[in-house]
Amino acid sequence: MSNDVHYSGRHYSILYADIVRELKDVKALGLYCILLTYAGDKKMAHPSVPTLASDMGLSRNSSQQVRACLKRLEDVGLIKTFPRWTDTEGVVSSVKTKDFNSQTSNGYVVFDKLGAGFSSAVFNGEGVRKHTAPPCENTPRRITH
Numbered sequence: 001m002s003n004d005v006h007y008s009g010r011h012y013s014i015l016y017a018d019i020v021r022e023l024k025d026v027k028a029l030g031l032y033c034i035l036l037t038y039a040g041d042k043k044m045a046h047p048s049v050p051t052l053a054s055d056m057g058l059s060r061n062s063s064q065q066v067r068a069c070l071k072r073l074e075d076v077g078l079i080k081t082f083p084r085w086t087d088t089e090g091v092v093s094s095v096k097t098k099d100f101n102s103q104t105s106n107g108y109v110v111f112d113k114l115g116a117g118f119s120s121a122v123f124n125g126e127g128v129r130k131h132t133a134p135p136c137e138n139t140p141r142r143i144t145h
Contacts (some may be wrong), residue, residue: 013033013036013037014036014112015029015032015033015036016112016113018113018114019032019078019112019113019114022076022114023072023076023078023114025069025072027056027065027069028069028072028073030056030069031052031056031066031069031070031073032073032078032079032110034047034052034055034056035047035052035073035079035108035110036110039108039110043109043110043111043112044107044108044109044110045107045108045110046084046105046106046107046108047105048104048105049063049066049067049070049105049106050063051105052066052070053065053066056069070108074117076114076115077111077113077114077115077116077117077118078110078111078114078116078117079108079109079110079111079117080108080109080111080117081106081107081108082094082106082107082108082109083096083103083106083107084103084104084105084106084107085097085100085101085102085103085104086100086102086103086104087099087100087101087102092104094107
């Protein structure tokens, strides 16, 4: 059983008015809403770029548009992106090591106010050191498909 799935019911998210007024980018705003639904209470998500493209109503090959929206969200401090790594058995870690050396989909810390991601997260070779959202779990997890 995968540790990545916690709730199979209907997801929702709160979108604050100041974010809507300040972001002024409809595609980035839509992507932010999608990331919020994936993140849930943990404030962390890890969907692939093709999955995000599909969720946005774009072709799964629209990675350039999705990456531009992700960059916009990171530029205004609404998300912080971090790499995720797998080993040969499909176990996932946020720390790159000798065994965990194949990058999989990125992870995203999702914040609920503009600029929150600027000083809130510090990423280094040991993974997430500190941030205001719940800490990134460095414990390897098995992904089941």
